[in-house]
Amino acid sequence: RKEVEQDPGPFNVPEGATVAFNCTYSNSASQSFFWYRQDCRKEPKLLMSVYSSGNEDGRFTAQLNRASQYISLLIRDSKLSDSATYLCVVNPRGSQGNLIFGKGTKLSVKP
């Protein structure tokens, strides 16, 4: 089983749609979880951290289910500018650990 697995994508959605991405991780002791966004030929940029209680930032909601080792990202009211690849990222060892990246899920929002 891969350390971090994501929906293969691509997701092609119209503007205004709600889209959800899923991710599973293999290390049950993992301590930190993130969603990053990567635009074509650019570096990843932190979108949001993911907390056990779930957290929301504007149109973006992230949730973590430790029992199922499952992370999700929900994007509401999609904008054209949301088009990018979304990376699920796990840090197995907290502040001293390295980030483990999923392959990413490509989102394309169409007018």
Add this chain to the structure above:
Amino acid sequence: GAVVSQHPSRVICKSGTSVKIECRSLDFQATTMFWYRQFPKQSLMLMATSNEGSKATYEQGVEKDKFLINHASLTLSTLTVTSAHPEDSSFYICSARATSGVSDTQYFGPGTRLTVL
């Protein structure tokens, strides 16, 4: 947020030459910097972890004699690809973690696209 720069942003070189990539944390001190490589349509893969003042820790399968890492100060790490070959063509990205050990947030540089002819 914190800023990390990389130089050069793009480099094209002939096979057999060496290429040096610099990674700088501009507004914070980074005890740890990471070097990643990303091939087209693939995920970022960690190559090595660079700690200031000590030897880098390389991931399995990454040749330390080919990818030389120097972390001479709290704001600068360099990656040198020695005797580059076409298969080394990739997107190389560094990231830096601040010295305040509580946070594990990493800040990424803009990446260096290496093409070896």
